[in-house]
Amino acid sequence: MKNLILLLALFTLTKYVQAKQTTRPNVVIVFIDDEGYGDVGCYGATGFETPHLDEMASKGMRFTNFYSAQPVCSASRAGLLTGCYPNRIGFSGALFPHHKIGINGEELTIAEMFKEQGYATACFGKWHLGWQKEFLPLQHGFDEYVGVPYSNDMWPNSNVTGERLPVGNGRGDYPELPLIRGNEVAETITSLADQDKLTTIYTEEAIDFIDRNASSPFFLYVPHTMGHIPLGVSEKFRGKSEQGLYGDVMMEIDWSVGQIMDALEKNQVEDNTIFIFTTDNGPWLNFGNHAGSAGGLREGKTTSWEGGQRVPFIIHWPNGVPAGRVCHRLACAVDLLPTLAALSNGTLSKRKIDGVDISALFEGDFTSDPRQTILYYHGKNHLNGVRKGNWKLVLPHTYRSYDTQPGNDGHGGKRIAVEIKEPELYNMMRDPGEQYNVAAYYPDKMAEIMEVVEEARQMLGDLNVGIEKGSENRTIGTLQD
DSSP states (O other): OHHHHHHHHHHHHHHHHHHHHHTSOEEEEEEESSOOTTOSGGGTOOSSOOHHHHHHHHTSEEESSEEOSSSSHHHHHHHHHHSSOGGGGTOOSOOOTTOOEEOOTTSOOHHHHHHTTTOEEEEESOOOSOOSGGGSGGGTTOSEEEEOSSOTTOSSBOTTTOOBOOTTSGGGGSOOEEEEETTEEEEEEOSHHHHHTHHHHHHHHHHHHHHHHTTSOEEEEEEOOTTSSSOOOOTTTTTOSSSOHHHHHHHHHHHHHHHHHHHHHHTTOSTTEEEEEEESSOOOGGGGGGSOOOTTOSSOTTSSSHHHHBOOEEEEOTTTSOTTEEEOSOEEGGGHHHHHHHHHTOOOOSSOOOOOOOHHHHTTOTTOOOOOEEEEEETTTEEEEEEETTEEEEOSEEEEEOOSOOOOTTOOOOOEEEEEOSOEEEETTTOTTOOOOOGGGOHHHHHHHHHHHHHHHHHHOBGGGTBOOOSSOOOOEEOOO
8 A cells, every 4th residue: 555655656746747847938039130119019110010019918018128238230149148248258249251250159048058958949040149150059059040140231232132243342242141051051142032031931940840849848049130131021021011111021020920929829838938029229220211110219220329229028928927017127138048047947157147037027026126227338348328227327439320311222321420428317217218418417316327337347348438348258259270
């Protein structure tokens, strides 16, 4: 009898452990390129509709004060995947095909954190953290990869006509744009018609991955190439929006989200899947009708104003996120690694990161306030601003403004250099558009935020004041001979 009881106890324990293992959440992150704060229906988009994203928000949660790690491609992606401000790990700006640097193998990525737990992992889309083999996704925690290694305008073709440009004529010296599968070039993108296929390719790969891995935990990262110029959209959506080509692209992105959600539902894993949608930075406004909307925020991509770095963020997870909630707390893309580690019982690196666990916010506990500040680093290592609570201090720096005539139809307009000579202070609760500098009225608040500035400069440096590096900067990866 005792043996029977022992066997029953062991059986019950085994089933409990198996249940706990199978309840580890799947994770999907869809990461869009150059989509602005105002480019989703529930964030105020006009001229096109995003019904799948709107439904995702209504059944989940959206954030109003969520920030990308930096307002530009490579740096933003580095922050998302490693939980670090990009300048901490040597990243600045966007990597180009001539660069021989990339993500350092010593940095733990989200994919590696999940892979250590036995998750299946995949990346389908734009990588942009180094194009040489040692920097590609399969060497940084992903089991599968299909995508382009950098931005789709880094090709030897015209972004307007798609025609091959002559060698010796700037862009004409770029190599062919590869579509990589695993570690090998599967084909090359040689025309605008090829660009039109990318969103569909990534979506189909994502669906297939879910279908093949639904019975065990998985992490799926879909960093879409669009809406970076040159814009590409399939015939399914070409001409469908009132806004034009950019609106068509946004509608196809929304379709992609819907297709992925359908695959989760079909495989009966929707309830236990953390599905996150966000973007890498704000809109590239000098491209006019081929650019998105900052939704009333100031400036756009590659600036440290709100339009450059405050982005849409939607999370859907029926098992863990209350439906229909809106979170106004501060959060940043660097918070995703520690948060997802906490939710999946994953292990973080011993190396210092900048992200904080915001899982309490996901659960609807808005009395929690895990992130107190945002550091607006940009350029090589320039600290252009700091947000603390509802206050943002803009530091003296030079930026390239969009406050001039934009281009259209794939042509980029000029930008103008603007110098901020004295610190400026903005109340983000009353003035999210950063129109009213109130520095003269709140000297105590200025002094309070300057304490954060000085601490950041000591840790990570600030070239605006001649500090090339701080005490905690690490090195970017370099090619090994």
